[in-house]
Amino acid sequence: MISIDLDPMTGLPRGATRTTPFTLEGHPAGHSGRRLKVAMIGAGFSGIIAGIRIDQRLKNVDLDIFEKNHEVGGTWFENSYPGLSCDIPAHCYSLTFEPNYRWSHFYASGREILGYLKGVAAKYKLERFLRFGHKLSAAQWNEETKQWHLSFDLVDEQGNKHGETEKVADVVIQGMGGLSRWDWPSIEGIHDFKGTKYHSAAYPAGPEAEQGKTVAVIGSGSSSIQIVPALQPYAKRVDNFVRGQAWIATPFASTELLKRSPDASNYAFTEEEKTRFEQDPEYYHEFRLSMERELNGVHGVTLRDSELQTGAVEAFRELMQKKLAAKPHIAKAFIPNFAVGCRRLTPGPGYLEALVEPNVDFISTGIKRITETGIETVDGQHREYDTIVCATGFDTTFTPRIPIIGRNGTNVQHLWGDKYPYPSHYLSMAIGPDHPNFFVINGPNSSLGSGSLLVLFEKEVDYIVDSIDKMLRENITTMAVKQEAVDDWMEYTHEYFKGTVFSTKCRSWYKRGLEEGPVCALWPGSALHAIQVLAHPRWEDFTYEASNSNRFGWVGNGWSKEEVEGGDTAYYLDAIDQPPVPQ
Structure with missing residues (x-):
């Protein structure tokens, strides 16, 4: 056995010295007082969920939600064509923590979904964070300051540019969505039509x-x-x-609904049903449970x-x-x-x-x-x-239309457009080691072949909020996913889709509009699979830079926040996890 003689005062081998002197940070454990500027890009479902959870769970955060439009809603604000509706039952297309008991129809119209989003944003007073008329035009990482420099075009309600502005952020969350970037189809004479x-x-x-x-x-x-x-x-x-x-x-209909009507496609909820949903939470909970269970029960149809x-x-x-x-x-x-x-x-x-x-x-x-x-x-x-x-769809390549330039001049436009035949990523939420402190909601491989998409959005937000909380608690200046973690996730993703119908020959936006190619839009598994994978962050898949040369600098001066600020110094007795006694 090799014996190393350690200096009891420094904990280092005798004779070894630190490259920089270490001094205790003068704050309680995990509470340095550092604030983080967080920029959320987009005020659709992703931005609204993120705004609510960041405000709820994180302290010492200055949040801005930048939105190019002058209202919340994202794709449900921008799309208003005749007949627009969601092809997921309305009660399953609601946030888990914010049900809407008064949907008018089983399949909600786009206008009604937009109204729901506006109501949620107003209830949680997100106007404190919303910065309308800000259209992101570029993002660039500054390695010296460890911040993102964001460039915005200031646009009016018609989308016309009337100015520019610059912002800095410690953390950026991209939630611009995939169903908002459109172009006219490449048909000869498309702009010659006089009608x-x-x-x-x-x-x-x-x-x-x-x-x-x-x-x-x-x-x-x-x-x-x-x-x-x-x-x-x-x-x-x-x-x-x-x-x-x-x-x-055939239109999806839960067994519960089929008891009332053989046709769910135009089913209108009665005033009595809406009132019962509001007044009997247990009844409503069982109603939604039945639908979500059946939505999650058809994953097998996606397998060859x-x-x-x-x-x-x-x-x-x-x-x-x-x-x-x-x-x-x-x-x-x-x-x-x-298929x-x-x-x-x-x-x-x-x-x-x-x-x-x-x-x-x-x-x-x-x-x-x-x-x-x-x-x-x-x-x-x-x-x-x-x-x-x-009605020719959207740009679903995931390649951003603006430069997002990280370390070493790495631009996501090239990374996801030229370097690979697919957008590489980590769990749909992180890009790679050259883009620290940059997260994505509803990114590549983030849609679902079956199940409730909004639940996945919520879990992605939870993951990102936990990551920001770790940065705050441990005084981390940069957090970047390792390249080997990206490579392993992409290898898993491509291998999974070989056994699914999504990789068979047909032209689909799942494959960036190609008949054959890698599946870039869908999560590699079921909705429940995604929920479980995202439940516990793998912190070992990231590299970190701390503000202190000693990785334990964040533990502070030996005191807790409760002792310093006069809180409950026996709080742990109110949070006991009582084990059951085996019978």
Whole structure:
């Protein structure tokens, strides 16, 4: 055995010296008095959850929530197209700690969800932290000051720039969302059209604006599937241009709801039901439990050749053929030959029914170009329109449109755009060792193939809040994930998806709009899997820099906060974890 002679005064080998002298920090354990500036980017669900939890759980934090719009809501503020609604039951699309007992319908409209978000933000008085009209234009890490320098364009309510400003932050949380960046489709002549032209992400009019008009809707994603049935009763004619295929699922309905109505798609809660939800919390809790359990019970459908997958293909094909019986050519062109869930699955209430209406045409012939008066397809036919609606989706590459430059000049635009064929990350929330103190909510591989997305957002926020708390408690100046942890997580992620339907051949935003490629949008597992993985941070996967050369400098001067400030010096007796006695 090797014996090392230690100096009892320093704890170091005899003769060894510190490179810098150590002195006790004059504060109680874990309470240096240091404050952290935290910048939250975005005021959608992510920003609202983060604002509430940071305010609740962290002291010595100066929080700013920067939002480019002039209201909260994120994607639910920016999207307002006809028929907009959530394809998750409304009571499952609510924060766990802030239920809404008074949803009007089983599937809530976008307008109602926006109202819910505004109400939550107002209840928790987030206006203290909100900085509207701030559009992030660049972020750069300063290694000397250990801070992020943030550049913002100041924009008015129409999005027009009228100035610039600079801010610094010790910690940045990105919550800008993936369903807010849109572009016009790359179709020849798209800007030559002389009629009315909308993108689904910037649709300022209601369906009544198309009264008596001829309308073209381009796309077959979830937006198009909601827009077509919304316009059909008003328009003289609606032509839906569809280049791909999609599964239209039966609307989700809990067993509890099916007892009341065979059709959940348009189910409206009665005043009596809303009142009972409010007045009987136990009843409401059981109601929501039943729905969430069933949502979490369909994860098996995402696995290749599973019994649930086979059953879903048969059931959905039968459903679609039945609803499209009046126009069988649509069923032939539209029913997929790929697995259920390979593309995002949507219940699409009323969509198939609208397609068989006399004033709706389904056009699967490819578009050659857009003219001043309409659309020409590759077979030479030209159709004229008053309005063209581009329901062609969003930029889902995850590559930021602004430079986010960390250590060594590492720009996320290049890291996630050129260096790898996929956005590399750690548990969807951290980028890599060159981007310390930078966290992401709803980042790559953060959506769900099944289950409640908002619960995942809440758990990501909990993880990030715990990380900031550690930085405050231990007086950490930088916290950065190790590259080997990023590499191991990405290896796990890619291996997992090999056994799922998401990696089969179909064009999907899950794969950044490609038919084949790495799955970049979805969590590699079920919703419950994500909750359990994020429950306990792996602090060993990070590197840290402390303000003191001694890693235990943060323990202070030997006193506790309770002794110094006059608190309860026997507080531990009120927090006893009493073990059960075995019988």
